[in-house]
Amino acid sequence: MGYGRWISGFGVVGLGVAFFVTAPAPLPDDALIGADGTALIGDPIAGEMVFHAAGCASCHSAEGTDALAGGKSFVSDFGTFYAPNISTDVDHGIGAWSDHDLASAMIAGVSPNGAHYYPAFPYTTYSKMTPQDAVDLIAHLRSLPADATPSRDHDVGFPFNIRRLLGGWKFLFASDDWVVADVATPELERGRYLVEALGHCAECHTPRNALGALNTGDWMRGAANPSGDGTIPSVHSDDLGWSAQDIAIYLDSGFTPDFDTVGGEMVDVVDNTSQLSDEDRAAIAAYLVALP
Incomplete structure (x- = not known):
């Protein structure tokens, strides 16, 4: 009986640890605050460079148009992922998102409603983006036209459709460390x-x-x-x-x-x-x- 209680106890602890580890973690509330204690101000002109360097249009532009309406498919061993609408449309894009929402999506891989994004969205590398580049990019995105095309749901089967599991994946594999640690110039x-x-x-x-x-x-x-x-x-x-x-x-x-x-x-x-x-x-x- 004692042995069984020990096993049950370890199971409860294990579930608690797993629940903690897999929890979505958005950026801290002060992530977009500068060293002077004021909110960082985005520059849309500088953000256009970030937009090109980050390749946003390559994935999110709808076929045959410059609108960031999404829809491009990405086939993988885990299912097919579809780039979402990131235009300024309020209902189907990012028009209603705060700067913190957008920065958390890009850098932490967490949606405004607190769900993990799949790493088909390369937040695991955008996590190294500077806060200033993030707000500059956001300012540029806000300068672009809206498109009312709804985002398409990903085609992902069990168990990969359980987004909470992505917290474990992030715990194991997501890192802010540079791969090339030492650079001379x-x-x-x-x-x-x-x-x-x-x-x-x-x-x-x-x-x-x-x-x-x-x-x-x-x-x-x-x-x-x-x-x-x-x-x-x-x-x-x-x-x-x-x-x-x-x-x-x-x-x-x-x-x-x-x-x-x-x-x-x-x-x-x-x-x-x-x-x-x-x-x-x-x-x-x-x-x-x-x-x-």
Whole structure:
């Protein structure tokens, strides 16, 4: 009888720990407060750069339009995910969300109603975004037109449709640590920020484990295409063999050193990186060439 009570007690404790670990955790209330104690003010012009660096339009633009109405599908081993409407529409987009709601979604992966987002939304890398970049991006998003297209529900079966379980996934795999811990110059630091945080390049170019988490031991070494159609190439300097100048030119023009042109999903990526400054493209290139 005593043994049974011990087992029951451990079960209750285990459930309590699991309930705590899997609870959605939005950003703290003061996350968007500056060092001077006042709320950060977003700059929509600076936010446009963040918008391009983060590739927002690549996922959220509706087919055939610039409206951020969502709908693009992302096939995976866990189901098919659909990008939501992030236009300023009050009913179907983000028009009724506060800045804190939006920042919690992007950085913490938590919805305004307190639910976990699936990591098909790359908040696991946006988590490294600076608060100022977050409010700048939000200011830019608020300057864009509304679209009343409803977001489409994800096609995800059991048990992956239990969003609470994502809290355990975050506990195991989400991290704010830089993959490349040591960078020697401001240019490399900027490149790391653009690649590892805003650009979320590893979400496609790094392989994943059985639970869908990035295998950082093979950082940027290429991965299987989640759709099952071919592979996504390595952009690690050991495999790519391009110079920093080659990479910077490609990110601007879409031309490879062999005078081939960009294709597939990279068309959207280059459309975004071509909007960045020469210095930012050079920083991305320097980071990739310097990968250990």
